[in-house]
Amino acid sequence: MTRSGHEYLASLRDGREIWLDGERVEDVTSHPAFRNTAASIARLYDLAHDSEHTPVLTQGGVHRAYAIPRSYEDLVARREAYKVWAEASFGFLGRTPDYMAGGAAGFAALPSLFRTEGYDGSAAALAYHRRLAEGDLYPTFTITNPQIDRTRSASEQEEDDLVVRVVAEKDGGIVVRGAKMIGTAAVFGNEVIVGTIEPLAPQDVEHAVCFSVPIDTPGLKFISRTSYEAQARSVFDNPLSSRFDENDALLVCDDVFVPWERVLAYRNVDVSFGMWWRTPAYLNFVHQAATRFWTKLEFLTGVAILITKANNTYQLPPVTQAIGRLLGRVAQAKAFVLAAEASYEEVDGGRGGVAPGKDISFAQRIMAGELYPQAVQEIKLLAGGGVIQLPASGEDLLHPELGPLVRKYIRSPGTPAEDRVKLLKLAWDALGSEFAGRHEQYERFYHGAPHVYLMQQAWEGDAPACEALAQACLDGYDLRSTR
Numbered sequence: 001m002t003r004s005g006h007e008y009l010a011s012l013r014d015g016r017e018i019w020l021d022g023e024r025v026e027d028v029t030s031h032p033a034f035r036n037t038a039a040s041i042a043r044l045y046d047l048a049h050d051s052e053h054t055p056v057l058t059q060g061g062v063h064r065a066y067a068i069p070r071s072y073e074d075l076v077a078r079r080e081a082y083k084v085w086a087e088a089s090f091g092f093l094g095r096t097p098d099y100m101a102g103g104a105a106g107f108a109a110l111p112s113l114f115r116t117e118g119y120d121g122s123a124a125a126l127a128y129h130r131r132l133a134e135g136d137l138y139p140t141f142t143i144t145n146p147q148i149d150r151t152r153s154a155s156e157q158e159e160d161d162l163v164v165r166v167v168a169e170k171d172g173g174i175v176v177r178g179a180k181m182i183g184t185a186a187v188f189g190n191e192v193i194v195g196t197i198e199p200l201a202p203q204d205v206e207h208a209v210c211f212s213v214p215i216d217t218p219g220l221k222f223i224s225r226t227s228y229e230a231q232a233r234s235v236f237d238n239p240l241s242s243r244f245d246e247n248d249a250l251l252v253c254d255d256v257f258v259p260w261e262r263v264l265a266y267r268n269v270d271v272s273f274g275m276w277w278r279t280p281a282y283l284n285f286v287h288q289a290a291t292r293f294w295t296k297l298e299f300l301t302g303v304a305i306l307i308t309k310a311n312n313t314y315q316l317p318p319v320t321q322a323i324g325r326l327l328g329r330v331a332q333a334k335a336f337v338l339a340a341e342a343s344y345e346e347v348d349g350g351r352g353g354v355a356p357g358k359d360i361s362f363a364q365r366i367m368a369g370e371l372y373p374q375a376v377q378e379i380k381l382l383a384g385g386g387v388i389q390l391p392a393s394g395e396d397l398l399h400p401e402l403g404p405l406v407r408k409y410i411r412s413p414g415t416p417a418e419d420r421v422k423l424l425k426l427a428w429d430a431l432g433s434e435f436a437g438r439h440e441q442y443e444r445f446y447h448g449a450p451h452v453y454l455m456q457q458a459w460e461g462d463a464p465a466c467e468a469l470a471q472a473c474l475d476g477y478d479l480r481s482t483r
């Protein structure tokens, strides 16, 4: 059954080992670097648990993202659920629980993939899905190897144990050691699944392991990046970073014991790679992410419209055209979601499930990674210096001497100073702050680096159809057509 936000917050007070600025964080729900974002996530749980959105967000008392979609209509219903949560954070919480929930549903759609001669992880894969769905848990994931030296495979790094690997087998499970990046939202999660989405070399067999453990598992450490929430002056001054800083953390496994029932892949490079790519897990990720991306563009475009209206530039033809271009980009982002659903495919060898179309889902990553920085630049161009020429905080507006000055000089016709400062501070938080910079990097990399996904598109895209069409044109004439 779904949990209330209150129950979710209580689940985070479990003694997890989170480090920030050289200090161990006792309780993420009350710490100034995390508490507002934890509360924002709790609100998502409340929306699903008991609100007007509950029928859209759940099915049979379980979040809809956990359902294995069996038809086009199921995909549409799942997207409608994704959209409600995406709108609740204006697209700035990327790794809400529904992201990895789709991954778990993807594993459950094709459990046979986890069954090999050497190890059968199919029961663990199904148990993972069932445990998360029934407990309404927040699943997070670290499935990228630390960069260290990208020219060497996991087992060939200059020291052992830099990348998570199995160091011992014990009664009832395995012991793992090493690091993984980047645990987005892991500090707010209930479980983290540790694996490798990149292909591993045949010699990396000790690293070819995938397991999911509770965040408070002994030996599991999360080293947080700078907290933008902690840096935020107030909600008025930093309305996004103060409430939607989903955090990113380095995961360190310091001899962590993992029981077999939590091990999905074991010493098998084909399974550790195929579980993401041959099940619908990755396509389900993109379905959530593409819906969120579309929502975020809607939000940013809305901010652009409000700024240009406040600055009284909206009706200038070049500005109206720029808004038109942004609205076209919103439609483009939406079109990728709808087209991936319409081109759905049955899961080969699975349990009767379907997944969004691969070709279009894969292409969405290229479009989004390229479009996001462009859209941000376009909106900054529309905003001009107003987003910089702002009082340091709302305190200046409240000050008896400064307040009247700020109100006099930071205003626009029809937009009082308070509204203008509020809008432009929101815009800068979204477009130019350190939080905004992280978002640009996120949209470029969270689904892999371009050298990976462009190569994948070259393999998976319909090259034969394109080639055949060009060839058909060539076949329609020859040298005799010279005269």
Ligand SMILES: Cc1cc2nc3c(=O)[nH]c(=O)nc-3n(C[C@H](O)[C@H](O)[C@H](O)COP(=O)(O)OP(=O)(O)OC[C@H]3O[C@@H](n4cnc5c(N)ncnc54)[C@H](O)[C@@H]3O)c2cc1C
Residues within 6 Å of the ligand: 095, 141, 142, 143, 144, 145, 146, 147, 150, 181, 182, 183, 184, 185, 248, 438, 441, 442, 445, 446, 447, 448, 449, 450, 451
């Ligand atoms: C904000 C953010 C949040 C993230 N959250 C998560 C998360 O929750 N869980 C998770 O598992 N991962 C997460 N990631 C990690 C993400 O999956 C990786 O960033 C992505 O897979 C790319 O890997 P990399 O960052 O190691 O880049 P690299 O693979 O090191 O690539 C960086 C650049 O190096 C060059 N390069 C490297 N190797 C090659 C090559 N072989 N050929 C050509 N050029 C090359 C390219 O210029 C490339 O753009 C997150 C990333 C970001 C930025």
